[in-house]
Amino acid sequence: MALKLLWLQGLSCNGNAHSFFNVPDMAGVLREFAFIYHPLLPCEATLEEVSGGDFSPDVLIVEGALRRDGVPRGDEEALTLITRYAKRAKWVVCAGQCAVFGGIFRLNEPDKIAGALYAGKERGGFLDAFEKKIINLPGCPVHPEWLLFTLRMLALGTAPRLDDLRRPVELYGYTVHEGCLRNEYFEWKVDARDFGAKEGCLFYEQGCRGPYTRGSCNKILWNGVNSKTRAGMPCIGCTEPDFPAERLFETETLMSIPARLPLEVPKRAYLTLTGMAKAFRIPRLTRRKFGEEEP
Ligand code: SF4
DSSP, rough: OOEEEEEEEOOOOSHHHHTTSSTHHHHHHHHEEEEBBBBBOOOOSSSHHHHSSSOOSSSEEEESSSSSSSSTTEEEEEHHOOOOOOOOEEEEEEEEEHHHHHHHHHHHTTEEOOOSSSTTTEEOOSSSGGGEEEEOOOOSSSHHHHHHHHHHHHHTTOOBOTTTTOOOOHHHHSSSSTTTTTTHHTTTTOOOOOOSSSSSSSSSSOOGGGGOBBBOOTTSSSSBBBHHHHHHHOOOOOSTTTTTTTTTOOEETTTESSSOOOOTHHHHHHHHHHHHHHHHHHHHHHTTTTSOOOO
């Protein structure tokens, strides 16, 4: 029997609901799963019926940040409705940065708005009582295929292995840096001089957070073809609790050294390796193929 899904929203821009439509073969996915309710799809029930009813979803998908009051959904407050169905569901999948950590909404009212388990980096979310059922899929928005992968595992009766923030290791066990096509430029410390440049690494000047952000954006490509860093846009770290950072597209430095180094790389190791890399300029990498002049 098809896995029964109930998709409910807290404070949200709808981005995750839209993102999900980019799974390959959406029509097949709609046959594969039974949607009790989704905000943008014709479904078994309306929001009013869900709010007044007692459905039994296998998976509750939560999109958006949670707030104690003031967000109506049907005849109930969003948090009351989501909590009621979190009790009834076998699994609660938090889709997107806001549902997991509170995201952009939390910045506005950090004392009132949070995610399911987390308020930014700290515990203090609204669905703590359901921790063991929760699978976190942060991202702004969530990668459609990460959500589909998770739902398919649950449909098979298998729970994915989770990291310490309850993110599936299969999807978040890598950094965005892994698989990026600009790795050779990173190793030899060759900068991308402009946002959107085809050549060079975006870490040294453009604020790329790929080396310390967990997510498989460069392994499971978006729409099967691309990722931010492949297109010349720095990774903005949207799967991590400290998103959104200020000054997203700048590399903050202390004494000319990036303030944040790649995950688990000691400063001494970083300085030794980059010092050596800088000393050996590789003409193949520094000579730009697309008309940029050497500085
Ligand atoms: S652009 Fe970002 S993800 Fe790609 S190699 Fe450079 S630092 Fe890593």
